[in-house]
Amino acid sequence: MRILIVEDEPILCKQIQQFFAEKGFAVDIANTGAEGLYAGKEYPIDIAVIDIGLPDFSGVELIKKLRKEEMAYPILILTARSRWQEKVAGLDAGADDYLVKPFHYEELLARVNALIRRSSGNAHPVLTFKNIELDSVSQEVIVDHQKLELTAYEYKVLEYLMFHQGEVVSKGTLSEHIYDEDLDRDSNVLEVFIGRLRKKLDPDGKTNPIETLRGRGYRIGG
């Protein structure tokens, strides 16, 4: 999942970036409203976390501008101001949730995951397909009631495909959403991840959960 963090305090921004990177997110950061607007419009963002107090224009203004540009991904407001009038103004501008500073990182992660789930139409944190269960909160994958050990990138690929069940996801889209920067399109890294995932998810080759659609991409659940 690709997350955009718009926060003007460099230390906090770095901490949030590291936290989400460790949790397997592709992270883009912006320190001003203008940078946030550019990144929010130009990159294939899955979710944005926006601080209300930005140096050039307010986070509420940024949300309004992003919504005006028809950016529909979920947005979570981070705010040091906890008054209801300010929270309502942010939510009214187009944000989907808010979190007051200082926050617990686990709460931030839970809120972000909940928003991602909601935006992909999955209310429950555990995504299932055939014999595969993916818990987006604990980041555990269970196949046939057995816990599976996946690397961070393998998990990212599987999570993205599980969140977009039934959709054909191109290599380009997949690389954009799991890496901070675009991979070289000729690279076979993604194919390697997919190959490894297939072996781990379906060692006997019976269920074939990840389909390859030649020239188009990959799909879970046709």
Add this chain to the structure above:
Amino acid sequence: MKTSALSFRLLVAAGLILTIAFGLMVFILEQGFRNSAERTLKEKLQVQIYALLSVAELTRKGQLNITANLHEPRFASPGSGLYAFVQKKDGILIWRSASALGEDNDLIAGLRAGESVFLSNSNQSDRFALQYDVIWESDTGKEYEFVFTIAEEAAFLTGQVESFSQTLRNWLLLVGLALLLVQFIILRWSLTPLRTIGKDLTAIELGRQHQLQGAYPAELQALANNINGLISSERAHLLRYRNTLADLAHSLKTPLAILRGSLENESNNEQLKSTLQNQISRMDDIVEYQLQKAAAKGQKQITGAVDLVPIIKKIVASLNKVYVEKNIRFSVDLPTQYPIHCDEGDLYEIAGNLLDNACKWCVSQIKFTCQNDRKAEGACFIVEDDGPGIADEKLNEILKRGVRADQNIHGHGIGLAVVNELITLLGGRLVGEKSSTLSGMKWLVYLK
């Protein structure tokens, strides 16, 4: 100029209006007097024409003789300014009065028999004149046409008009000055209460008095009451800020002492981490609570009431977003308008915290209603949920500062404590009881 700016402005405005009004009055009266004088002169000249006609006699040869002296003695005196002429139609002079010796008289072209025309001095002439064209029939039946003219020097009438104008202007100037003086005295007298308020405010600034205490006229009493309300509210704010700051500083010292003690004495890293997390959470709650308390205006809106309806609609829309997964069924019964005299931010805080708490605790239902009968205790709105509710013995504890009912739900106690303090500051009342319809908690907010 600063202190007398209002009276100065009123005086200048009144002076300007008076000048314009009197100027117009002078113009209109002068015109009226001039027209009236000219009309009178025309009538006088007409009478003289008839007098001249009465002493004129036509001979058989067609000659016109003035047979007797005219009654007006000014005709007999040369240079008197009143002249009489009798001329043939072609302008040949037949007769002129003794006063007109050496004077000429031009006839108006196009004057027809039986017509008379009055000439004013407006066209470079220095005379007013009345010319009358008469056809005279002799005994033989032959007709002869003559023009009779009576003229008067313009200087006489102009002098009369000027004299009138001068008198008029002098009097109006005098009346204007008198009116301005009266106006000034009235203004000074009328604005005395404002000056008194100014002096009282200065005394308040200097700390000699705490409120506006003078006896002000009814029109200013409301203003004085509002200023007194503002002063009291600002004083209460200042006191609250001071108390909040003191509370904040003091309440932070305990967790800080624990942290210092743990850093100096605790050797177990896990234990230290746990203590750090607990105390940081505690400090966060303290800061949050004190910040919310400090941000609350806690005063009644002087400028007017705030409508609760759009605020509730916005809060419910926001909470629907935040708690979308809980699938809460909001039953919101709102009138078209529900005005409450209180700061908008405070109203957001009260309703937002109560509805947010209801969202946290409810199973699936929340009810919001406004009480329409506002006579007894002013405005009243009610928030109910179908959650577990709060036991009576815990209720009083929750409404104390910063005490939380459930440590697992962040900010529960803080929100309610802030709501309770805010409502108290606004002179209202927060009542908590079991909801008879939803079986959960029911909060009743009374605001006067």
